[in-house]
Amino acid sequence: MLARKFMWHPPNATRHALLDARWPSRDEAEHALLFSPLRHGRFALHTRTWVPAMVPWRATESGEVTDDVVAWYERFAQGKPGGLVLEATGIRDVASGPLLRLGDDRFIEGIRKVVRRAEAASEGQTLVLVQLIDFLKIRRRPAPTKYFERFLEITDRHRSLLQMSDEGDVRKALASLAENDLRRVLTAREFEALQYGYRERVTDTHLDEIRDLPKRLPELFAAAARRAEAAGMHGVELHYAHAYTMASLLSPTNTRSDGYGGPLEQRLRLPLEVLGAVRAAVSSTFVVGVRFLADECIPGGNRVHEAKAVALALAEAGIDFISLSRGGKFDDAKQPKVGDAAYPYTGPSGWECMPTTLADGAGPFGRNLGPAGEVRGHLRSAGFKTPVVVAGGIATFDQAEAILQTEGADVIASARQTLADPDWFLKMRQGRGSEIRRCVFTNYCEGLDQKHKMVTCKLWDRQELHRPGVRLDEKRRRRLTAPAWVPDASQEDETN
Numbered sequence: 001m002l003a004r005k006f007m008w009h010p011p012n013a014t015r016h017a018l019l020d021a022r023w024p025s026r027d028e029a030e031h032a033l034l035f036s037p038l039r040h041g042r043f044a045l046h047t048r049t050w051v052p053a054m055v056p057w058r059a060t061e062s063g064e065v066t067d068d069v070v071a072w073y074e075r076f077a078q079g080k081p082g083g084l085v086l087e088a089t090g091i092r093d094v095a096s097g098p099l100l101r102l103g104d105d106r107f108i109e110g111i112r113k114v115v116r117r118a119e120a121a122s123e124g125q126t127l128v129l130v131q132l133i134d135f136l137k138i139r140r141r142p143a144p145t146k147y148f149e150r151f152l153e154i155t156d157r158h159r160s161l162l163q164m165s166d167e168g169d170v171r172k173a174l175a176s177l178a179e180n181d182l183r184r185v186l187t188a189r190e191f192e193a194l195q196y197g198y199r200e201r202v203t204d205t206h207l208d209e210i211r212d213l214p215k216r217l218p219e220l221f222a223a224a225a226r227r228a229e230a231a232g233m234h235g236v237e238l239h240y241a242h243a244y245t246m247a248s249l250l251s252p253t254n255t256r257s258d259g260y261g262g263p264l265e266q267r268l269r270l271p272l273e274v275l276g277a278v279r280a281a282v283s284s285t286f287v288v289g290v291r292f293l294a295d296e297c298i299p300g301g302n303r304v305h306e307a308k309a310v311a312l313a314l315a316e317a318g319i320d321f322i323s324l325s326r327g328g329k330f331d332d333a334k335q336p337k338v339g340d341a342a343y344p345y346t347g348p349s350g351w352e353c354m355p356t357t358l359a360d361g362a363g364p365f366g367r368n369l370g371p372a373g374e375v376r377g378h379l380r381s382a383g384f385k386t387p388v389v390v391a392g393g394i395a396t397f398d399q400a401e402a403i404l405q406t407e408g409a410d411v412i413a414s415a416r417q418t419l420a421d422p423d424w425f426l427k428m429r430q431g432r433g434s435e436i437r438r439c440v441f442t443n444y445c446e447g448l449d450q451k452h453k454m455v456t457c458k459l460w461d462r463q464e465l466h467r468p469g470v471r472l473d474e475k476r477r478r479r480l481t482a483p484a485w486v487p488d489a490s491q492e493d494e495t496n
Contacts, residue, residue: 007443008334008347010360018357018440019365021396023433033404034397034412035429038082040387043235043287043320045082046125048404049425050413052323052391053085053131053237053291055099056455057448058480063090063101065110068454068480071471073114075481077121077128079422080429082411083389084118084126085237086111088133088244091224097452102132102224111231119232129287130228132221133239134246136200136210139193140341147194148175161185196335196342202248203255213245214260214270218277225278225288235287235320238275242328242353243344246271247293250310252300253331264306268313275317289321289389290314294371297327297349304371308378315384322379323389323413324372327352343450354416355393357441364441366399368392373408380407389413395439397428419445420457423485435488454480 029035038045058068076084090096093103101107111130118128142151152174154167162185164170174185183191192199205211225236240246248254249270254261260270271290278288292310296302302310311322332347344350355364372390379386390409394400395417403409417424420439427436437459444458454473461478464470471480 007345007356007446008332008351009356009358010348010351013358013360016357016359016363016365018438019396019399021433021436021438022398023436024397024428024431026429026431029397029429029431032397032401034401038387038410040385041320042285043127043289043387045127045411046080047082047425047429048411049081050083050323050389050391050411051076051079051081051085051418051422052325052389052413052415053087053239054415054419054455055087055449057098057452058454059098059100061095061098063093063096063099063103063107065100065107065114068471069100069110070114070117071481074117074121076418076422077118077126078485079418079424079426080122080125081418081425082125082127084122084128086114086128086130088131088239089224091132091134091220096135100130102130102227103220105227108227108231111228111233115232127234127287129235129237129289130233131237131239131291132224132228133244134217134220135244136202136248137198138200138341139198141195141197141336141338142193143338144194145175148172151193151198152190157187158185196333199330199342201253202245203253203261205256205258211258213249214258214273217245217270218274221274222277222281225286226281229282229286233286235289236278236282237323238278238288238290240271240290240292241325242293243330246274247296250292251296251302252306264309268310271310272313272317275314275319279318287320289323290319291323291325291389293326293328294324294368294375295326295352296329297352298329298331301329301331301349304374307371307375311375311379311386311388312382312384315379315382315386319386321387321389321411322375323391324368324375324409325353325391326368326371328354345446345450354443354446355441356443365393365395366403369403369408373406376407376409387411391415393441395441397433416441416443416445419455420459420482422482427485430487432487435485437482454478456480457482 035047056072089100148171162173228236294307327349329349330344333342333344334346336342376388387410389411391413394414400412417439421437424436448455460482
């Protein structure tokens with residue numbers, strides 16, 4: 001119930017039922033494309049199943065791996081997916097809360113522990129990667145009194161419009177103004193900082209650190225990738241999606257005038273330079289992929305036409321795989337409460353990224369399939385066989401297999417369904433689909449993520465709390481990993 005309160009939903013939305021599920025027998029699964037291997041150059045999967053990056057908020061405040069982090073990824077690896085991507089991991093050594101980091105060599109050993117445990121849990125059947133992310137500064141929405149007393153920089157504009165020279169008087173006057181008057185006196189960005197909290201943009205080139213992004217980002221990503229390889233990772237996924245630095249550079253909202261914004265070919269420049277630096281920094285066997293948006297889902301944003309051009313440029317640059325998501329932008333996020341930071345999954349584009357069963361007529365399942373298929377088709381028409389990973393409300397065997405059979409994608413990614421049941425791929429392979437715990441797509445997990453609480457699933461986080469060895473949250477009210485799967489001996493394998 002957490003998500004409904006804070007997420008946007010389409011107008012006149014209705015509740016949709018889950019898709020009918022027909023699970024395969026063991027024999028059918030063995031002959032399915034979903035469970036067939038895939039190899040493209042150095043990119044090799046035992047099966048075409050994929051667990052995309054999910055941030056569980058289990059690291060320390062300084063970005064270190066904890067036992068809870070290790071247990072989280074070990075549990076997913078027990079389901080033996082073809083690919084498993086660790087959460088968005090910061091490339092800078094800066095404060096970012098309980099999010100993993102790779103901005104310094106001291107983080108290598110912790111990541112190495114995660115890889116080793118995941119490899120052991122999957123019995124070597126899972127390609128383990130880490131998603132590398134850069135993000136700009138964002139601050140919590142301030143109380144108006146604090147904003148005017150401490151945060152707002154008083155300028156000649158304020159003094160002139162208020163006809164006051166003393167800074168203290170200006171601050172007091174601003175604090176007493178009605179909203180309409182504030183809109184007149186404050187700049188658009190100042191008013192936004194009051195209403196939403198301050199947020200840096202890639203276009204803030206008056207700031208040294210933003211102006212110098214082209215100088216700094218290639219080496220920051222390359223250094224993080226080197227550390228990932230040193231930790232034993234099989235590859236990295238460069239995070240060019242959603243609301244963060246690299247996606248913002250790719251977006252038409254990037255109007256930089258220094259050759260790194262404006263026309264798409266210039267917006268592509270730094271993402272390609274980052275890719276080149278990463279590729280040069282790692283070995284020839286190390287996998288380097290990119291996750292970006294098939295559709296930004298915002299007015300004036302990239303749509304599938306631009307996504308096809310981005311994919312082609314990445315393929316020409318030698319990317320090993322492309323993973324496609326959609327939406328998740330700050331541009332249309334809901335106003336946060338005072339004391340909270342803006343969250344890019346609360347508006348229309350955020351809903352498109354993680355749609356719930358409270359949906360418009362198109363429903364919540366597979367909304368990304370059309371754009372992703374167009375991107376893949378564009379690559380194939382241009383002669384590239386770059387594997388395309390697709391995600392977005394995929395939660396049944398027939399749905400996943402049909403995507404592969406019709407060449408809509410090459411790999412099937414599932415986040416929320418895999419969180420609901422980390423063994424669901426394995427259960428299908430063994431002809432035990434009737435034992436799958438099905439996600440109900442109400443976004444309980446997303447509501448926890450929004451609050452930076454340890455992410456769990458409502459379908460299992462209250463189960464067997466008192467069993468020995470169960471990892472619990474700080475209040476000891478929720479378990480932190482799904483219960484172990486014990487096959488139901490009473491369920492006859494469907495092949496018999």
